[in-house]
Amino acid sequence: MTDIQLYTKLADLPTELKKRVSDYIDSLMAKDKTVNKPQKRIAGLGKGLISMKDNFNDPIEGFEDYLQ
Template identity: 35%
Template structure:
């Protein structure tokens, strides 16, 4: 469908449906922006934001019988 045909179709709709089309276009723009942001992530961007406790690798007490 060409842009001209799309304009004719939208203009033939009642005003309330035109508003729905406009809302849907805004939704699609927002959805596209969110996808663009996800693609721009870099490796290591969260470095230093996650801290593990010093005893993270120590065996758990509840598994002492199995070690």
């Protein structure tokens, strides 16, 4: 269901039902704290996953003409 479809359904509801929907959304968000609070990052989790080759700075074959 898209946001537009949901909004259309919500717009058609009577005021009392809109209030109940709003209260329900608030209760869902209160239960799921991860929606409101992003997790803290942990430094160093990627250590050792990337390595650089010894020949990284060597010229690339076929590009000699472009370096001048």
